[in-house]
Amino acid sequence: MILELTAEQEAFRQSVEQFAREVVAPRAASIDETGAFPGDVMRAAAGRGLLGVTIPASWGGGGRDYVSYALAIEAIARASATVAVALSVTNSLVAELIAHAGRAPQKERWLRTLASGEAIGAFALSEADAGTDAANQQTKALRTTDGYRITGQKVWVANAEAASVAIVFAATRPGLRAQGVTAFLVPMNAPGIRRTARADSLGVRGLGCMDLEFDVQVGDDQVLGSVDQGFRLAMWALEGGRVAIAAQALGIGQAALDEAIAHAKHRETFGRPIASYEAIQWMLADMATELDAARMLTLKAAAAKDQQEKSALESSMAKLAASEAAHKAADKAMQILASAGYRRGSVVERLFRDVRATEIYQGTSEAQRMIIASQVLAGG
Numbered sequence: 216m217i218l219e220l221t222a223e224q225e226a227f228r229q230s231v232e233q234f235a236r237e238v239v240a241p242r243a244a245s246i247d248e249t250g251a252f253p254g255d256v257m258r259a260a261a262g263r264g265l266l267g268v269t270i271p272a273s274w275g276g277g278g279r280d281y282v283s284y285a286l287a288i289e290a291i292a293r294a295s296a297t298v299a300v301a302l303s304v305t306n307s308l309v310a311e312l313i314a315h316a317g318r319a320p321q322k323e324r325w326l327r328t329l330a331s332g333e334a335i336g337a338f339a340l341s342e343a344d345a346g347t348d349a350a351n352q353q354t355k356a357l358r359t360t361d362g363y364r365i366t367g368q369k370v371w372v373a374n375a376e377a378a379s380v381a382i383v384f385a386a387t388r389p390g391l392r393a394q395g396v397t398a399f400l401v402p403m404n405a406p407g408i409r410r411t412a413r414a415d416s417l418g419v420r421g422l423g424c425m426d427l428e429f430d431v432q433v434g435d436d437q438v439l440g441s442v443d444q445g446f447r448l449a450m451w452a453l454e455g456g457r458v459a460i461a462a463q464a465l466g467i468g469q470a471a472l473d474e475a476i477a478h479a480k481h482r483e484t485f486g487r488p489i490a491s492y493e494a495i496q497w498m499l500a501d502m503a504t505e506l507d508a509a510r511m512l513t514l515k516a517a518a519a520k521d522q523q524e525k526s527a528l529e530s531s532m533a534k535l536a537a538s539e540a541a542h543k544a545a546d547k548a549m550q551i552l553a554s555a556g557y558r559r560g561s562v563v564e565r566l567f568r569d570v571r572a573t574e575i576y577q578g579t580s581e582a583q584r585m586i587i588a589s590q591v592l593a594g595g
């Protein structure tokens with residue numbers, strides 16, 4: 216595998232890093248503090264080509280490869296984990312799925328507005344009893360004379376506070392689990408959608424996570440892909456989404472390492488900077504090594520997404536390795552900063568809270584291990 220970036224990928228990475236430093240980083244603390252969805256930052260990001268990154272230019276997107284996209288998400292997450300994951304939901308879980316499975320009128324209606332930032336997307340799969348067991352869909356979409364009536368509740372729908380469109384998964388053949396789920400494109404202003412609760416979360420605050428209740432009539436033209444094929448589409452979207460979450464975790468972990476290095480050089484005890492103590496050096500060495508190993512897996516998964524039809528194994532390995540490396544990095548950064556990190560409002564305190572969700576959303580670490588194990592057992 217070639218790990219060198221092309222000139223175009225490197226130039227894009229640098230331009231996103233600059234945007235992250237100048238526009239996103241100054242807003243990170245207030246997004247966390249207020250928990251308000253950063254609509255203005257999302258619009259600015261769209262102006263820099265960070266929505267619809269991999270969507271073909273003919274549909275208004277950036278037409279970039281997945282490696283470029285992963286580099287961009289890492290750079291943004293280093294500044295704000297919330298902005299990175301909000302971007303990744305619209306990009307990977309919504310726009311890419313419409314580009315992959317949508318019919319021309321559906322692409323016409325949504326892709327340009329998603330890529331321009333006029334529309335934000337949401338992905339409504341999880342329910343109270345359908346998280347890891349996502350096939351256990353209790354939301355139903357039953358046939359009517361002119362389409363389907365969707366009834367049920369979804370939980371933890373990121374971006375829902377600001378979204379114009381949601382991809383909603385529902386059982387068209389209740390009881391058949393993965394074989395009877397269909398994906399629907401539902402405008403969030405459709406009559407019969409209620410935003411019932413707003414998540415007050417530990418980290419990635421400002422992600423606009425809401426619980427949603429549906430009693431909505433949709434037309435046949437709102438079915439995304441084929442009837443009863445929705446679960447397969449959800450898993451397809453999550454292959455890309457997990458590469459983005461791996462990149463998001465790396466950005467958070469790298470920010471933790473940056474903070475730890477700066478503090479270790481500056482803070483003195485017993486008349487010497489703590490960076491001169493082996494105990495601190497070894498923590499920094501482990502953080503840097505584990506993050507870089509996970510970065511290799513993430514770039515490999517991004518390249519696989521570009522080059523292969525299926526990349527579930529690579530994306531699960533990347534998400535598992537990067538989220539766990541980043542969690543450890545945030546934990547070690549907290550140890551190195553000690554009371555300076557533990558103080559409410561410190562950057563490391565925010566990173567420590569933000570990183571935890573990367574091991575939960577888009578499939579827990581246990582779910583990633585299940586996918587990896589089933590693939591290695593099938594191949595062995």
Ligand SMILES: Cc1cc2nc3c(=O)[nH]c(=O)nc-3n(C[C@H](O)[C@H](O)[C@H](O)COP(=O)(O)OP(=O)(O)OC[C@H]3O[C@@H](n4cnc5c(N)ncnc54)[C@H](O)[C@@H]3O)c2cc1C
Pocket residue numbers: 304338339340341342343345346347348370371372373374416419422424572575576577578579580581582
């Ligand atoms: C901040 C945030 C944002 C989110 N955004 C979205 C979103 O936009 N759209 C959406 O659809 N969902 C979203 N989710 C939901 C998320 O995908 C689920 O929380 C996740 O899939 C886990 O499901 P659960 O919370 O129901 O845990 P459960 O499935 O109840 O799992 C509980 C524990 O049991 C473990 N476990 C479960 N089954 C097994 C098994 N067979 N073997 C071993 N261990 C097992 C899990 O790994 C976990 O440790 C979000 C969640 C969070 C926290």
